[in-house]
Amino acid sequence: MNWLTSVWEDREALSRAAAAELADAAAKAIEARGRFDLALAGGSTPRRLYEILASEYYRRIGWARTHLFWSDERYVPESDPLSNSRMARKALLDPLGITPENVHAMPTFFPDPEQAALAYEQTLRTHFGGGIPRFDLILLGMGPEGHTASLFPGSAALEEKMRWVLPVRVAAEPPLRLTLTLPVLNAAREVFFLVSGPDKAAIVRKILSLSPDEVAPYPAARVNPEGRVILFLDRAAQG
Secondary structure, three states: OEEEEEOOOOHHHHHHHHHHHHHHHHHOOOOOOOEEEEEEEEOOOHHHHHHHHHHHHOOOOOOOHEEEEEEEEOOOOOHHHOOHHHHHHHHHHHHHHOOOEEEOOOOOOOOOOHHHHHHHHHHHHHHHOOOOOOEEEEEEEEOOOOEEEOOOOOOHHHHHOOOOOOEEOOOOOOOEEEEEEEHHHHHOOOOEEEEEEEEHHHHHHHHOOOOOOOOOOOHHOOOOOOOOOEEEEHHHHHO
């Protein structure tokens, strides 16, 4: 793997390191292109990062020029405690008062999640102006079996080459989700993985031991954009 690893004592230190790197990425993107396109991760690990950004970086990042998207979403109402959007709104968006025009949440109100996936793909097309979306930064997590976003081992979605957003059914709760696909993840200028906890140590070792030409059975290991990938680990996840 050509990932950079950044190891910290605990989730707090990991989150603070990621916040500093994110602020740097935002400044570079805004200087170069006038805006910062960021895809947020769900789950529990990035919550502390979002809280730090909202409380300590509200004047250090050009939030008015930042557009927020999601790398995946659980197909539940936004009011549901399992919603990635709900978590990010409570920890980051609402405290910062980010303008609604800059927030592009994955829709979960369509009766058919296929409609939702197509609608979000159109949102991406409108924002990025044609061609595959190239996010300035995508935040991702990693499951103990190697899943990332909502791309799980063995999923047909891993072989998708054309679609940017897919509805998927996974072996986790809730099972129905929306996810960005590998073509989008691998078009990013930068990707940050945030990985915390002892249950991730085994998969981290497996992924980091893969040879460059080895076909990875773990979805996270198939994230290899031309841009920089940083794997932020705490000591427990490092093992």
